Amino acid sequence: MAKLSNRFWFQLHGWFSLPIWLIFCFVCLTGTIAVFSHELTWLTNPAARATNPDNLPAKPVAELVARVQQAYPTADVGSVMVFEPYLVNAVMFTDHDKPFAIAYVNQYSGDIQQINQGMTFINFMRSLHGWLLFPWQSGYSVGYYLVSAMALVMLGALITGLIIYKNFWRSFTQPKIRLHQGKKTVLTDLHRMAGVWSIWFLMVMSATGLWYLVQAVMWHADIDIEPHAPIVAVSDVPSTAATPPVDFAAAMQLAQQRFPDFQPSFLMLPEHNRGMYTLMGGGDHIFYDQYSYNLSINPWTGEIAHQKSPQTMTALQTVMHIADPLHYGTLGGIWTKAIWFLFGLMLSGMSVTGFMIWGSRTVKAVRDSRTAANLQEVPDGAK
Structure with missing residues (x-):
């Protein structure tokens, strides 16, 4: 038997x-x-390396966005991704001749090192592994x-x-x-x-x-495990103003004031006049991912319309934000x-x-x- x-x-x-x-x-x-997709990107693509021979401090993300808008005046910047200190920041935008483009901006020098209009190696490997394309x-x-x-x-x-x-x-x-x-x-x-x-x-x-x-x-x-980002109320949008009084730099300052340990990772700018700044980032919590902080900021009033942190997460949200660091081993760095x-x-x-x-x-x-x-x-x- x-x-x-x-x-x-x-x-x-x-x-x-x-x-x-x-x-x-x-x-x-x-x-x-x-x-090791980030490290392999650094190894194989010199334009993705955030070289800093003069040991300069990292520039504010809003300044990097401004550099892209200066270089491409007709561009519409949609979002920014911030990676490890050795990789450049990725500023994603559209233009009249670029349906989708990513500007590799060195956060120390402010230089635009490459314009990528295809899929990155990081996204390709995560997509190939996550859902086999x-x-x-x-x-x-x-x-x-x-x-x-x-x-x-x-x-x-x-x-x-x-x-x-x-x-x-x-x-x-x-x-x-x-x-x-x-x-x-x-x-x-x-x-x-x-x-x-x-x-x-x-x-x-x-x-x-x-x-x-x-x-x-x-x-x-x-x-929905997490609520959708809110939109600006119609009453908050003035009929005369064309540009919101709260710019991207001010929104980033508000996020830093609300969460002093806020480390930006994915930042979305308003897509229309009722859109909000959606700012995601990590903090000093080792087991949480780089999206554990989430803020929605009204560009017309400066009000924080929605915020989320590890302290306010539900049980499902907590599991959601600790799964990736455990699955990919990012909780302790290299x-x-x-x-x-x-x-x-x-x-x-x-x-x-x-x-x-x-x-x-x-x-x-x-x-x-x-x-x-x-x-x-x-x-x-x-x-």
């Missing part, structure tokens, strides 16, 4: 990932690369569902793997890889040891992936990214070794069955 039970769990362990092995491996690999329609993407459902595969493989591998904790105290007992033994030892050492990582990826799946269902069902990258490679390798183990077992089973069939076909007198 015990042998039958072990065989059942082993087969279940394999079937959790084998039917979608290629997709699972691809998601693991692209996620591993996405962890499937299109979004009616608030959902089939690819997003497919990728987030990998959490179920991962969790099932983790649980069944621990049931199969008796006394798995010995891999912490007595790790072993038997190099001289054949390829199958080496692959099994590598697969088991990587799995045991990655238990914490598998649990984190499973938990965050399950949240992304729940989030996808809520988006699809039009359930060092945690390196750890996540290493274990991401281990997870990708586990999917490969698991498939190779299954393949070798399958080939052996087919060979043995053919041998048995051939022996049965031989006449008794010839045996």
Whole structure:
């Protein structure tokens, strides 16, 4: 009975990932690369580097926006993205000859180092990993569902793997890889040891992936986790003024005054006369993402119409804003990214070794069955 039970769990362990092995491996690999997408951008694109040989302080974001508007007088700046100090700020705008463009502005010198009119490497890798570049329609993407459902595969493989591998904790105290007992033994030892050492990582990826799946269902069902940004009341818009009295620089000062530790990350300018400044940023909270602060500021009155911070979040909003740092390893900077990258490679390798183990077992089973069939076909007198 015990042998039958072990065989059942082993087969279940394999079937959790084998039917979608290629997709699972691809998601693991692209996620591993996405962890270092910012660093790879810095490495491969000199125009994205925020060089600062004179150790100048970073200029206010509003000044960088003004530089873009001076260089392109007819441009309509929509938003700004602020990355790590070693990457330039990205000012997104449209113009009569540019349906969508991104100005790479060095925040220390104020120079516009490049105009990008295509998809960036960072966005490409996050999109490829997040929803496999499937299109979004009616608030959902089939690819997003497919990728987030990998959490179920991962969790099932983790649980069944621990049931199969008796006394798995010995891999912490007595790790072993038997190099001289054949390829199958080496692959099994590598697969088991990587799995045991990655238990914490598998649990984190499973938990965050399950949240992304729940989030996808809520988006699809039009359930708002966070309220939409408010719009300016008609009574606040004067009939004579053409330009709001509260400019972008003043809005940024209001945000800094409201949250002294506010570190801007994504800033949206009003799209029309009833639009507001929507300012998102992070703070000194290690487990929250770079959008944990959110303010909507009325450009006509200077009123903070809406604000959100870690202290005022609901339970669902809290989960939403701690999922990404845990999933991509950004909560501790470059060092945690390196750890996540290493274990991401281990997870990708586990999917490969698991498939190779299954393949070798399958080939052996087919060979043995053919041998048995051939022996049965031989006449008794010839045996």
